[in-house]
Amino acid sequence: MNRLFRLGPVLRAxxxxxxxxxxxxxxxxxxxxxxxxxxxxxxxxxAGADAPTEGTARAMVASMVARQSMAATLSGAHRMVADAEELARQKQAVLTDAAKRRRAVESMAERHAEAVRAHDLRTEQLAVDEMAVTAKARNAARGIDAVSEERASTLRHGNGSAADREDVARETANSVAAQRPAVNLADTRRAIDVTRATLSLAAKRDGEPAERTGEGHADDRSRA
Incomplete structure (x- = not known):
């Protein structure tokens, strides 16, 4: 899997x-x-340029012209405010569109990063599973189950306190004893008796030909 996000330059732009x-x-x-x-x-x-109430006609006309000019300037200032507000709305719309386009690419980058993380997790999990299967197969080939291996590891490496190691050793001994077949003393005694009887019978059978041979030689000597 490609870990590098290919649209990184686009996102920066x-x-x-x-x-x-x-x-x-x-x-x-x-x-x-x-x-x-x-x-x-x-x-x-x-507001500060009040209309003259007295004076010559020329002065009054000049004052009125000045007030009209100020009023026109004020009207122009209002138009400037309206134009600036309209321009600000347009700029805000451009900013909103730019943010949307940036967010679209950013979402793709986040999904790519999430896919990379998921891939890494799957890879790590597969590695862990493979190690577990390999260890289990190796222990099975050696005839060691997981519990016995853990206890043996504790005894070998000395993990835990002395009491813990003593408990583990006791449990291991009990486990080994439990796995051994039970011995019936009565059956063993009977087997010994049967073996002795068999040996005694065999010894008697081996002695009979010798006795018969001795008796035959005695008969021959008496006839002579």
Missing amino acids: RKAQEDAAKGEVVQSRQEIRDARALVKRRQLDL
């Missing part, structure tokens, strides 16, 4: 695009704040 979109959103929000601050200044300027 998507993150860079998202970071750039975040920067533009921050800048657009700053432009909104600047436009709103300009509106406040223009409003104060317009």
